[in-house]
Amino acid sequence: MAAVDDHPYAAYSAVLSDAEHLLDEIDDALSRLEHGTYGTCEHCRAPIGADRLAELPLARTCGSHPQLADSARRAPAGDGPVAVDGPPAR
Numbered sequence: 001m002a003a004v005d006d007h008p009y010a011a012y013s014a015v016l017s018d019a020e021h022l023l024d025e026i027d028d029a030l031s032r033l034e035h036g037t038y039g040t041c042e043h044c045r046a047p048i049g050a051d052r053l054a055e056l057p058l059a060r061t062c063g064s065h066p067q068l069a070d071s072a073r074r075a076p077a078g079d080g081p082v083a084v085d086g087p088p089a090r
């Protein structure tokens, strides 16, 4: 098991890791809903715009803080499955 890179498991593992991360983000968003802080910027406490929440339902910030990487990903609306990068040709 030297070269695992082109083994399909590597791709599955990446997708699984993405999914686990997304589940964590969803859990966190649900917790924010429970605590009444969903839709409030975690940085400046400003309300997160409806447009932003529609695009990024798991957004933690209002989007005015480019220095903060919003770990929430864009909603996969119409973008298809998560892209898995791998060398298609040798």
Ligand SMILES: [Zn+2]
Binding pocket: 041, 042, 043, 044, 045, 046, 061, 062, 063, 064, 065
């Ligand atoms: Zn903010």
